Amino acid sequence: MNKKMLSLPYLFWSIAFILIPLGMIFFYGFTDKTGAFTLENILAISQAEHMKALWLSILLSLISTIICLALAYPLGLILTSMEVNQNGFIIVLFILPMWMNFLLRTLAWQTLLEKTGVINGILSFLHLPSLNIINTPYAIVLGMVYNFLPFMVLPIYNSLAKIDRNVINAAKDLGAGNLYILKRIILPLSFPGIVSGITMVFVPALTTFVISTLLGGSKILLIGNVIEQEFTQASNWYLGSGLSIVLMVFIIIxxxxxxIFDKDGEGGLL
Amino acid sequence: MKKTVYRIYTSIIFLFLYAPIGTLMVLSFNSSKTRAKWGGFTLKWYSELFQNDAIMKALWNTLAIAFLSAVFASIIGTIACIAMTGMKKKWRSVLLGITNIPMLNADIVTGISLMLLFLTFGFKFGFLTILLSHITFNIPFVILSVMPRMQGLNPSTYEAALDLGAGPVQAFFKVVFPDILPGVLTGFLMAFTMSLDDFIITHFTKGAGVDTLSTKIYTEVKKGIKPEMYALSTLIFIAVILLLLLANSRSKIKSVKTAERGKS
Structure with a gap:
């Protein structure tokens, strides 16, 4: 009896600040200014400019996710083989940058990437061609990889570190080569880490509006930028909510x- | 040979992660106001930082919101965990499912949903709306770090305390709480960090005139960031490193002591 009462504060909180607000997005998304039901806000995604922003967001976030995975998996393997993890030192190294404001860190890339910036200074010193990617989609991809790489590294590293060394040693004893071990033991066992890394990178990359604002100049609009502008500048909450519902569909997918894949990965073990 | 390749690869990744931080630190000593050119070494941004009322106020708001939201989230989250252990499995998984929503959902959607809530119910946008939002996205971090500890508890110890005449509150604080305390502390620290680093949700739930460091930086982006901001973030970063080193050396001393005790 007593314990039931204890659940009330959180129950109240999650209804008031999680469920009702989500309901409001659906309410605004499916109504027009007069309060009548409409699908117009949802279907507005098919307008050319919105479609373009959505496609670009999907494309850039997919590319960033793939790059993060390609960088993080070898790193995870190296870090586990080094066995340097005393007191979670590795994890601290990846979380530490988060204590410097993420807007400032992303802005610092402007300084590094600019035409007369640090990187081009080094490149011209080495007589290499200059790199002009600031205010292009390439810079946005770089910003996404930079910001979200730790979210790919940490779950992969955790799942790799959990693998029992004896399993690998047993496979070696039985004559398996390194590549075979990677393919048949390490990869399947670390699959849950890969899947959760992909989710943790893809969702924030798909929905960002900050990175595109800071590194893409003002001309490149992602779907996050479109939604943000509907709320803060156009004050069209109906359209903004409708587009958010479309975005949520992608998050849910x-x-x-x-x-599904995580289940398959663990099912494959048995 | 293999080791060198490993080292080079790891160094490149860490260079990538830390290059912007180094850049910001260097910029905080740059006497030229624009970040495009180096105008010589100076410490003036550090002294001007403390006279910049707008930045100091934003810093105060940021710290106050981070601290208060972490405290409230820890209390509500811990109570929720206690309640959930006594629940039927079905209800518990429903509640845990709701808890996961703010974690898995995109920040922009969470921010917008809270903005619509505050608009509809006529809240005045400001410190309070930011605080309520931060508590909301912080509670899941507390629950996720307390819940495993809670499930690892032996319920008999609590019942034993009750049998021996302790009241439920006393039994909780004497028996249960010490065991889940590490989880609560981890949750508190995570909540504090998340609140400190948040921009997107604050952006949608703040009112005019109230700024945290993140939203202040965002409004400065177009006009050019004030170099005092670089100085401040450098100071915060160094403070965190010092705290970590301190905590690390203390835990090392502790582990050495326990090891010695184990020998004797």
């Missing part, structure tokens, strides 16, 4: 896919 991603979650369902990861749940």
């Amino acid at each position: 991603n979650m369902v896919l990861s749940a």
Whole structure:
């Protein structure tokens, strides 16, 4: 009896600040200014400019996710082989940058990437061609990889570190080569880490509006930018909510896919 | 040979992660106001920082919101965990499912949903709306770090305390709480960090005139960031490193002591 009362504060909080707000997005998304039901806000995604922003977001976030995975997996393997993890030192190294404001860190890339910036200074000193990617989609991809790489590294590293060394040693004793061990033991066992890394990178990359604002100049609009502007500048909450619902569909698809693949990964073990 | 390749690869990744931080630190000593050119070494931004009322106020707001939201989230989250252990499995998984929503959902959607809530119910946008939002996205971090500890508890110890005449509150604080304390502390620290680093949700739930460091930086982006900001973030970063080193050396001393005790 007593314990039931204890659940009340959180129950109240999650209804008031999680469920009702989500309901409001659906309410605004499916109504027009007069309060009548409409699908117009949802279908607005098919307008050319919105479609373009959505496609670009999907494309850039997919590319960033792939790059993060390609960088993080070898790193995870190296870090586990080094066995340097005393007191979670590695994890601290990846979390530490988060204590410097993420807007400032992303802005610092402007300084590094500019035409007369640090990187081009080094390149011209080495007589190499200059790199002009600031205010292009390439800079946005770089910003996404930079910001979200730790979210890919940490789950992969955790799942790799959990693998029992004896399993690998047993495979070696039985004559398996390194590549075979990677393919048949390490990869399947670390699959849940890969899947959760992909989710943790893809969702924030798909929905960002900050990175595109800071590194893409003002001309490149991602779907996050479109939604943000509907709320803060156009004050068209109906359209903004409608587009957010479309965005949520992609987030939910991603979650369902990861749940399926994660299950398969663990099912493959048995 | 293999080791060298490993080292080079790891160094490149860490260079990538830390290059912007180094850049910001260097910029905080740059006497030229624009970040495009180096105008010589100076410490003036550090002294001007403390006279810049707008930045100091934003810093105060940021710290106050981070601290208060972490405290409230820890209390509500811990109570929720206690309640959930006594629940039927079905209800518990429903509640845990709701808890996961703010974690898995995109920040922009969470921010917008809270903004719509505050708009509809006529909240005045400001410190309070930011605080309520931060508590909301912080509670899941507390629950996720307390829950495993809670499930690892032996319920008999609590019942034993009750049998021996302790009241439920006393039994909780004497028996249960010490065991889940590490989880609560981890949750508190995570909540504090998340609140400190948040921009997107604050952006949608703040009112005019109230700024945290993140939102202040965002409004400065177009006009050019004030170099005092670089100085401040450098100071915060160094403070965190010092705290970590301190905590690390203390835990080392502790582990050495326990090891010695184990020998004797």
